[in-house]
Amino acid sequence: MKRDEALDMVKESLAEVVPDADVTALGPDDKFREALEIDSLDFLSFIEILGRRTGFRIEDEDTAHLTTLADSADFLVARTADGS
Amino acid sequence: MAEFTMPSLGADMDEGTLQEWLVRAGDRVRKGDAVAVVETAKSTIEVECFETGTVGKLLVDPGTTVPVGAALALIEPAGEPGAPKEREKPDKPKKRRRGDEARPEEREAQERRPAAQPAPGPAKEPVPAPAGVNDGVRGDEGPLIRHLAEQAGVDLDAVHGSGPGKRVTRADVERAAAARRLPARITPLARRLAGELGVDLSGVTGTGRDGAVRAADVRQAAPGPTAPAEQESSGAAAASPSAERRPAGMREAIAGLMARANREIPHYYLSTTVDLTAAMDWMHEYNRHCPPGARLLPAALLLKAAARAAREVPALNGFWTDDGFSAGRGVHLGVAVSLRGGGLVAPALHDADTLELPQLMAGLKDLVHRARTGRLRGSEVSDATITVTNLGDQGVESVLGVIYPPQVALVGFGRVVERPWAVDGLLGVRPVVTATLSADHRATDGAVGARYLTAVDRFLQSPEEI
Numbered sequence: 232m233k234r235d236e237a238l239d240m241v242k243e244s245l246a247e248v249v250p251d252a253d254v255t256a257l258g259p260d261d262k263f264r265e266a267l268e269i270d271s272l273d274f275l276s277f278i279e280i281l282g283r284r285t286g287f288r289i290e291d292e293d294t295a296h297l298t299t300l301a302d303s304a305d306f307l308v309a310r311t312a313d314g315s
Numbered sequence: 316m317a318e319f320t321m322p323s324l325g326a327d328m329d330e331g332t333l334q335e336w337l338v339r340a341g342d343r344v345r346k347g348d349a350v351a352v353v354e355t356a357k358s359t360i361e362v363e364c365f366e367t368g369t370v371g372k373l374l375v376d377p378g379t380t381v382p383v384g385a386a387l388a389l390i391e392p393a394g395e396p397g398a399p400k401e402r403e404k405p406d407k408p409k410k411r412r413r414g415d416e417a418r419p420e421e422r423e424a425q426e427r428r429p430a431a432q433p434a435p436g437p438a439k440e441p442v443p444a445p446a447g448v449n450d451g452v453r454g455d456e457g458p459l460i461r462h463l464a465e466q467a468g469v470d471l472d473a474v475h476g477s478g479p480g481k482r483v484t485r486a487d488v489e490r491a492a493a494a495r496r497l498p499a500r501i502t503p504l505a506r507r508l509a510g511e512l513g514v515d516l517s518g519v520t521g522t523g524r525d526g527a528v529r530a531a532d533v534r535q536a537a538p539g540p541t542a543p544a545e546q547e548s549s550g551a552a553a554a555s556p557s558a559e560r561r562p563a564g565m566r567e568a569i570a571g572l573m574a575r576a577n578r579e580i581p582h583y584y585l586s587t588t589v590d591l592t593a594a595m596d597w598m599h600e601y602n603r604h605c606p607p608g609a610r611l612l613p614a615a616l617l618l619k620a621a622a623r624a625a626r627e628v629p630a631l632n633g634f635w636t637d638d639g640f641s642a643g644r645g646v647h648l649g650v651a652v653s654l655r656g657g658g659l660v661a662p663a664l665h666d667a668d669t670l671e672l673p674q675l676m677a678g679l680k681d682l683v684h685r686a687r688t689g690r691l692r693g694s695e696v697s698d699a700t701i702t703v704t705n706l707g708d709q710g711v712e713s714v715l716g717v718i719y720p721p722q723v724a725l726v727g728f729g730r731v732v733e734r735p736w737a738v739d740g741l742l743g744v745r746p747v748v749t750a751t752l753s754a755d756h757r758a759t760d761g762a763v764g765a766r767y768l769t770a771v772d773r774f775l776q777s778p779e780e781i
Contacts, residue, residue, distance in 0.1 A: 268655060270653075270708040271707070272612065272683055278610075279607045279608055282607050290603060291599045291603075
C-alpha cells in the first residue's frame with residue numbers, strides 16, 4: 232500500500248466514526264483521539280472500520296501504533312509490506 | 316380509562332415538552348411500548364406506556380410543555396374499561412386484577428403470533444410504498460410498527476409481512492432487524508432533521524461514506540417542496556430551536572441536581588487500586604479470537620464487576636427516600652455518558668449483573684450511541700439503581716464523584732495505567748486501575764463500602780467468571 236492511500240484510508244475511517252468532525256484540519260502529528268474527542272468506544276469503531284477497509288485484522292496490541300495520522304499511515308504501510 | 320402522564324425522567328426533571336406522538340387514537344399499545352417522544356432539558360427521550368390497552372384520546376399537542384404528572388393521553392386498559400388511574404413502573408411486577416389485562420403468558424403468546432392482533436388504526440398518513448411491492452394492503456402497519464422499523468433501521472417495504480393482508484407485524488420487523496447487517500450511519504443532524512421533517516429514515520438512501528445518511532439526504536427525501544436554501548445554511552440550530560437551548564438547560568439541570576446531592580447527601584469516599592493483569596490478559600485473548608465487531612473493552616469488564624458487586628452488597632444498590640433506604644429491584648447500572656456538546660447523561664443498563672460480557676458490551680455501545688445521537692427510553696433514564704462513571708478516556712487516574720439522587724452510591728474508574736506493582740516480594744510492571752466509591756453515609760457505613768470495592772477487585776481477578 233502506498234503511503235498516500237494509507238493516509239486517505241485513515242482519514243476516511245476517522246470521518247466515518249465522527250461524521251461531524253473536520254478531519255482535513257487534522258495535522259499529521261496531532262493525537263486524533265484528543266483532537267476529535269474520540270473515546271474508547273469510538274476508537275473501537277475506528278479499528279473495525281480501518282480493518283474492513285484495509286482487509287486485515289488490527290489486534291489490540293497494534294493500537295499503540297495508531298495515535299496520529301502519520302504513525303497510523305506508517306503502520307499500515309509497514310503491515311502491508313510484511314505481506315501479513 | 317387510565318391516564319398516560321408526563322413521567323418523571325430523573326430527579327432533576329420538573330417538566331417536559333411533548334415533541335411527537337408515536338401512536339394515534341385507536342392504536343393498541345402494550346406496556347413498555349414507546350408511545351411518545353418527550354424532550355427534557357437534558358435530552359430527547361422515548362417514553363414508554365405503563366398500560367396495555369387502546370389509546371383513547373391524545374390530550375396534548377406536540378410542542379406543548381407540561382409539568383411532570385400532567386395527563387398526556389387517555390388509555391383504555393385492555394379488557395376493563397374504566398380501570399383505576401394507577402401508574403405502573405415499567406418493570407415493576409404487579410399483581411394483576413382479574414380481567415385487568417392479558418396474563419403474561421397470554422401476552423407472550425400474542426407476541427409470538429402478533430398476526431392475531433393487528434393494529435386497527437387506519438393509516439392516515441401516506442406510507443411510501445414503491446409500485447410493484449404494494450399489494451394494496453400495505454401501509455396498514457400503524458405508527459408503532461413503523462416506528463419500530465425505523466428504530467431498527469429496517470425498510471418496511473422490503474419486509475415480508477406475515478400478518479393478515481401481508482401486513483408487517485412486530486415479529487417481522489424484529490426478524491428483519493436481527494437478520495440485518497450493521498446499520499448505515501445516520502449523522503446526528505440528519506436524525507434530528509428527519510424528526511423535524513417527518514422523514515422515515517428507513518426509506519432514505521445515504522450518499523455519505525459507506526451509505527451514511529446525511530442531512531442533505533433527509534432534506535431530499537422530505538415530502539413537499541424542497542427545503543428552502545436558507546434552512547440549508549442555518550443548519551441544526553435553526554431547525555430545532557429547542558435543541559439550541561439545550562446546553563443551557565442541560566447545565567441548569569445538572570447544577571440543580573448536583574447542588575441538591577451535595578447539600579443533602581453526606582458522602583463518604585473510598586478508593587482502592589486493582590491489579591488488572593488477569594482481566595487484561597483474558598480480554599486480549601478473547602479479542603484475538605472474536606470477530607472485530609464483537610471485541611470487548613476494559614470498560615465492559617469494569618462495569619460487569621461493578622454490577623456483580625452491587626448484587627453482592629445490596630445496601631449500595633437502591634434509593635434513599637424520605638422513608639429511608641429501599642433496595643433496587645435488580646441491578647440497573649447507570650452509565651455516565653459525556654455528550655459531545657457538553658454535559659452528561661447516565662442511562663441505565665438494565666440487569667447488568669446478569670448480562671454476559673458480549674451482551675453487556677453490545678448494550679453499552681447501543682446505550683452510548685443512543686445517548687449521543689438518538690434517543691433514550693424513559694425507563695433507561697429513570698431506572699438506574701447505582702451509577703458508574705468511567706473517566707479513563709479523559710486520562711485521569713481516579714474520580715471521586717457526586718451521587719445521583721436518589722441513588723446511594725456512585726462508582727468511579729480511572730484510566731488503566733501501567734505501574735510498578737509488588738507481587739510475592741517481587742516488583743513488576745502491571746496494568747492497574749483505581750476504583751473509587753462515593754456512598755451515602757445515611758444509607759451505609761464505610762465497612763459496607765469497603766466490602767463493595769473488595770468485591771469489585773475479586774471479580775476482576777477472575778475475568779472468565781464475571
